[in-house]
Amino acid sequence: MAMLTQAPRGTKDILPEEAVKWVFLENKFREICRRFSYREIRTPVFEHTELFRRGVGETTDIVEKEMYTFQDKSGRSITLKPEGTAPVARAYIEHKLYNQPLPVKLFYITPGFRYERPQAGRLREFHQFGVEAFGSQNPLLDAEVMALAMQFLKEIGLEDVVLHINSIGCKLCRQGYRKALKDFLVESRQKLCETCSSRLDRNPLRILDCKNHECIKVLEGAPIVLDYLCDECKSHFEMVKNALSLINIDYMVNSRIVRGLDYYTKTVFEIISDDLGAQSTVCGGGRYDDLIEECGGPPTPAAGFGMGIERLAAILEKNNLVELPEETADVFIATMKDEYLNTALKLLYDFREKGIAAETDYLKRSLKAQMKYADKILARFVLIIGEEEMNSGVLTVKDLTNGKQYKVDCKKIIDYISNRIRKGCGEYE
RNA sequence: GUGGAUAUAGUUCAGUUGGUUAGAACGCCAGAUUGUGGCUCUGGAGGCCGUGGGUUCGAGUCCCACUAUCCACCCCA
Numbered sequence: 001m002a003m004l005t006q007a008p009r010g011t012k013d014i015l016p017e018e019a020v021k022w023v024f025l026e027n028k029f030r031e032i033c034r035r036f037s038y039r040e041i042r043t044p045v046f047e048h049t050e051l052f053r054r055g056v057g058e059t060t061d062i063v064e065k066e067m068y069t070f071q072d073k074s075g076r077s078i079t080l081k082p083e084g085t086a087p088v089a090r091a092y093i094e095h096k097l098y099n100q101p102l103p104v105k106l107f108y109i110t111p112g113f114r115y116e117r118p119q120a121g122r123l124r125e126f127h128q129f130g131v132e133a134f135g136s137q138n139p140l141l142d143a144e145v146m147a148l149a150m151q152f153l154k155e156i157g158l159e160d161v162v163l164h165i166n167s168i169g170c171k172l173c174r175q176g177y178r179k180a181l182k183d184f185l186v187e188s189r190q191k192l193c194e195t196c197s198s199r200l201d202r203n204p205l206r207i208l209d210c211k212n213h214e215c216i217k218v219l220e221g222a223p224i225v226l227d228y229l230c231d232e233c234k235s236h237f238e239m240v241k242n243a244l245s246l247i248n249i250d251y252m253v254n255s256r257i258v259r260g261l262d263y264y265t266k267t268v269f270e271i272i273s274d275d276l277g278a279q280s281t282v283c284g285g286g287r288y289d290d291l292i293e294e295c296g297g298p299p300t301p302a303a304g305f306g307m308g309i310e311r312l313a314a315i316l317e318k319n320n321l322v323e324l325p326e327e328t329a330d331v332f333i334a335t336m337k338d339e340y341l342n343t344a345l346k347l348l349y350d351f352r353e354k355g356i357a358a359e360t361d362y363l364k365r366s367l368k369a370q371m372k373y374a375d376k377i378l379a380r381f382v383l384i385i386g387e388e389e390m391n392s393g394v395l396t397v398k399d400l401t402n403g404k405q406y407k408v409d410c411k412k413i414i415d416y417i418s419n420r421i422r423k424g425c426g427e428y429e
Numbered sequence: 430g431u432g433g434a435u436a437u438a439g440u441u442c443a444g445u446u447g448g449u450u451a452g453a454a455c456g457c458c459a460g461a462u463u464g465u466g467g468c469u470c471u472g473g474a475g476g477c478c479g480u481g482g483g484u485u486c487g488a489g490u491c492c493c494a495c496u497a498u499c500c501a502c503c504c505c506a
Contacts, residue, residue, distance in 0.1 A: 061504050128506055260505060308506030336464060367464055375466040386464055
């Protein structure tokens with residue numbers, strides 16, 4: 001029974017009131033991307049499971065326990081995309097976009113799916129904005145994707161966020177660090193929490209991310225990734241920081257940022273807000289120089305980010321940051337008698353044809369009730385058609401913002417309304 | 430997957446030590462004499478009290494299970 005009347009766990013309906021906010025965010029995001037010369041790409045909602053196993057990484061939580069995977073009718077293993085980057089990388093390879101002028105800069109707006117326990121800022125179906133820039137190892141691109149994210153956040157009025165950056169090095173220097181960290185932690189293995197203890201063998205870097213107090217204590221004095229970077233990675237990181245400073249993007253270096261997806265190399269970053277609960281990351285990303293090759297494409301450096309739309313919306317909501325004009329009908333057509341309905345209907349569609357938002361009564365309401373209704377849907381004008389108006393050909397127009405009424409020849413009514421609307425709320429001469 | 434809290438009209442919430450027809454506010458609909466919204470007044474509709482068991486003469490109230498929601502862990506957007 002509830003199955004018919006309740007959305008599946010971890011999913012949400014976006015009702016009209018909220019949908020306008022989403023459209024606002026989407027429009028803004030598209031606009032910023034355009035300014036940074038990123039072009040939109042749309043990829044399927046599901047992919048071959050193998051793409052995520054390889055791309056995201058076999059040992060990640062996402063792959064190990066969070067994917068929506070199923071067999072389709074021909075026995076293929078299909079997975080609803082748990083993140084946006086791997087599918088874009090796949091499309092990049094499949095369509096040989098590396099033959100386009102480099103770098104190839106793409107953005108997307110997509111749903112994502114992960115099977116997790118829902119909580120504040122975390123859903124099973126979530127939505128994200130993302131960008132990916134392929135084909136250059138220039139640190140300016142690392143800085144650019146961060147700058148794009150920060151610019152976007154700034155323009156939607158969200159300035160109270162902090163950009164945390166770090167470098168986890170390339171394949172080579174990470175090995176050295178991994179070993180150093182492991183050596184350091186092995187002695188205190190007992191003190192680590194259960195998961196971290198097992199991480200020690202499988203993926204020691206992730207221990208840095210743990211919020212367990214004991215683990216944090218153990219980590220005091222642990223070797224820091226930045227000290228183990230090779231010369232190349234070190235200078236890359238320096239250049240990223242320089243670029244950020246140069247373009248006035250505030251950031252802080254945080255050696256505990258490591259990210260939970262395997263494909264990251266060198267630069268990683270998160271944008272964090274205090275206004276969310278435990279899920280405080282609004283945006284996460286970084287460089288991933290090996291992913292394309294790992295998925296069977298030509299060696300191609302790349303950088304990008306993903307940004308959680310629900311989390312954005314939550315912060316904006318909490319701080320009352322989006323002030324959107326309420327949706328209104330420009331004109332409501334009220335009729336006194338059924339005999340006038342044909343006239344009203346023609347007028348209704350004439351208005352709509354001319355780009356004027358027009359509405360009428362569909363419930364056979366009294367004039368009074370029609371007025372009330374017009375008021376509730378925030379109509380600007382009510383146009384009254386009654387006996388007098390039908391006889392004289394002169395319509396009564398009431399301005400609901402001030403209650404004033406005017407008589408307007410029915411032949412001029414479209415022009416009259418469209419003029420009044422264009423002039424905003426001003427008086428009409 | 431683990432832990433805690435919660436579940437009563439469309440919404441936010443009352444509901445006494447278990448006791449008869451489960452209430453309020455807001456919202457919705459309709460009226461307050463001839464063709465006019467907002468304010469006010471009046472009336473109306475709307476609840477398998479999350480679902481299923483149990484205790485009891487009697488359960489919205491007590492017990493158990495399930496489901497869902499919220500919060501946190503894990504992890505991430």
